[in-house]
Amino acid sequence: SQTIHQWPATLVQPVGSPLSLECTVEGTSNPNLYWYRQAAGRGLQLLFYSVGIGQISSEVPQNLSASRPQDRQFILSSKKLLLSDSGFYLCAWSLNRGYGTDTQYFGPGTRLTVL
């Protein structure tokens, strides 16, 4: 069965500090990968998605970036955090071929607070 991991679970960072959040998927190969942000009490905002190693599509221009150095690893980064970067960051995966490519499965999330 497939499993998706995210770490850390919780993070408190000062404004202007760098950020690195990691997501890994087990039990599948060449998945589509997604990064979402969810502000408190709000909906899901798609930040990045990837259909393969080194292939990143950005949905919202901001001070965040994403990388996919390995097939099942997706990293969200920032060089300098802003207060507005606070939120709940969710990684998700889906199959990349055949029936069911649009079903996304979410990780447990990372709660980021920027002070």
Add this chain to the structure above:
Amino acid sequence: QQQVKQSPQSLIVQKGGISIINCAYENTAFDYFPWYQQFPGKGPALLIAIRPDVSEKKEGRFTISFNKSAKQFSLHIMDSQPGDSATYFCAASAGNNRKLIWGLGTSLAVNP
């Protein structure tokens, strides 16, 4: 531009009652309509999904009703329980772009 409009924003239901959440969409190319359930501090989990070739899908106490002509779909939770208290999101996708378009969510509280 909100391509998937979800209502209501919040909902309070008594235990045993029926919870109904509605979503409307504009893009007629959408061909996959899932509902996700999210508990506080957790990631969303797929609850039930439907494709436009059927008008209704039922899984246990959860039913999706789909009206293609009206471009609307809804989630019905029968015999609502306090454990159903969560935020529910509808979504839609089209073709091969592999992206879900999300509603803004409905916070459901089921009173015991």
